[in-house]
Amino acid sequence: MTDDVLAVHGGTPLNGRVRVRGAKNLVSKAMVASLLGDSPSTLYDVPAIRDVEVVTGLLELHGVRVSRGESDGELIFDPSNVESASTDEINVHAGSSRIPILFCGPLLHRLGHAFIPDLGGCHIGPRPIDFHIQALRQFGAIVDKAPEGMHLTAPNGLHGTKFELPYPSVGATEQVLLTAVLAEGVTELRNAAVEPEIMDLICVLQKMGAIITVHTDRVIEIKGVKRLGGYSHRPIPDRIEAASWAAAALATRGDITVLGAQQADMGTFLNVFRSIGGQFEVTDTLPPNETRPGREGGIRFWHPGTELTAVALETDVHPGFATDWQQPLVVALTQARGISIVHETVYEQRLGYTEALNSMGATIQTYRDCLGGTPCRFGRRNFHHSAVIAGPSKLHAADLVIPDLRAGFSHLIAALAAEGTSRVYGVNLIKRGYENFETKLAELGANVERV
Secondary structure, eight states, X not given: OOTTEEEEEOOOOOEEEEEXXXXXXXXXXXXXXXXXXXXXXXXXXXXXXXXXHHHHHHHHHTTOEEEEOSSTTOEEEEOTTOOOOOHHHHHHHHTTOSGGGGGHHHHHHHTSEEEEEOOOSXXXXXXXXXXXXXXXXXXXXXXXXXXXXXXXXXXXXXXXOEEEOSSOOHHHHXXXXXXXXXXXXXXXXXXXXXXXXXXXHHHHHHHHTOEEEEETTTEEEEEOOSOOOOOEEOOOBOHHHHHHHXXXXXXXXXXXXXXXXXXXXXXXHHHHHHHHTOEEEEEOOOOTTXXXXXXXXXXXXXXXXXXXXXXXXXXXXXXXXXXXXXHHHHHHHTTEEEEEEEEOOSOTTOOTTHHHHHHTTOEEEEESSOXXXXXXXXXXXXXXXXXXXXXXXXXXXXXXXXXXHHHHHHHHHHHHHSBSEEEEEOGGGGGGTOTTHHHHXXXXXXXXXXX
């Protein structure tokens, strides 16, 4: 018996409403940004997820006082007493998140040194930190490798630089932004990631006093300033969680309204969702002078009751189809008539979860070839990064072991769509990015229980 196993009694459509809060992929980065200020920062609508707990612990290890505000989901960060933390203490958190590497720039500015432990996170590909290290070195950091990780110093301070990413990495773009804002001089970053969460991080830094210009063709220019203050910010809603619930509605033949979901950041997903045959309706947030209850903006997603249609899609960096969208959606594609093709171009080892779906009755074959419109960087390497899904398939219950965050939610969706009772092991991993997911499932009519 363990509290990390969920019994899922499948076959019931999910119906009802859920709400998404601040984006996981922005909130944790905004929390790190608070280190750069010389006055407190306030972040609203923070979800109660494991990643927030990890970053809170890391901030507190470095002397930042983290407290709850008056409203639900409000956190206040006071960085007035930033201090060093021992490598042993940092390593306690290392297996839980890849966030520690983003502390480097802010800590080099505040303390003159930083430490990178061995990094954890989801096992969906190597995700090397080479881009991060190269960028930090160009800013003037000295990196010393040690058995427990990497120690960084900046004896001559950090200075603006010109840097071009070989690939528009989200993490490396965040690294450059968090380091450049207080570096002396001007930094020019080419081939930058431009995801909505990156743009929202730029908004946070601009509120703190940074000078950041986003040019065309993925070029970002940052003029270093001498000081930054705190910020007050309400993050964009979590578009990944919103799409996950949309996929759950489609796979279970249900009807889910995702309050807080925003159309603008989900346009590419919505196009694919509609192409499959899913239906959606957008409700915009009412103006401030409106007082009618129950009119928070959001998107309603539902199964049309008719046959779904197979599609071909490729994941890509924004504004393409986000890699975190494909795993939940593939479960819905197992219920579509015809042959669907998914070409994963962001993470080379992200299709391993399909083996579990096949054990439930799905028909999915993975390939090393690029089964998409354009060859990708994995095309001539030994990675199964394309999938062919034949449907519709009748899914049946199975015992499932969650391998990573997004695959975990896709396994959960599959169990909900399948006939019979599945046991899903390792469900606590889902807490990394999905707030109160068991409560939300209950509110949608799902029959699940801890065993």
